[in-house]
Amino acid sequence: MQLLRTIAFIVIFYYLFRFLARIFGPVLFRYASKKAQEKHGRSQHSRNQGGNREMRKEGEVVIEDTPVNNRKERTPASGKKVGEYIDFEEID
Incomplete structure (x- = not known):
């Protein structure tokens, strides 16, 4: 009887x-999509309002690179630096 009651629930x-x-x-769904659209619009607005960027001509290509001292080097989770990777082939 308990089994039938559980199945019924x-x-x-x-x-x-x-x-x-x-x-x-x-x-x-409408609420979630509206919030996502607003968030995307805010990020696009802030990206377009970049403070120190000057206006560029259409078609002009500019490569912006981060300084070398700000780049993170690849290290394992322990944080220790590891030597360089060496690719090798096994010889019979």
Whole structure:
């Protein structure tokens, strides 16, 4: 009897979840997509408002590189520097 009661609760909750998801799903999806769109718009706006960049002509190519001292060197998780990688082939 307990097994049938448990199965009945599972089935009832399943159909209740499906019903509620059908009602509230589109509303939640619209809300999430609106928030994502706003976030994307803010990031684009801040990127376009870059403070010290001068206006460039259309088609002009500029390569901006970070200084060497700011680059992170590849190190393992322990933080110790490792020697250079050597590729080798096995000889029979």
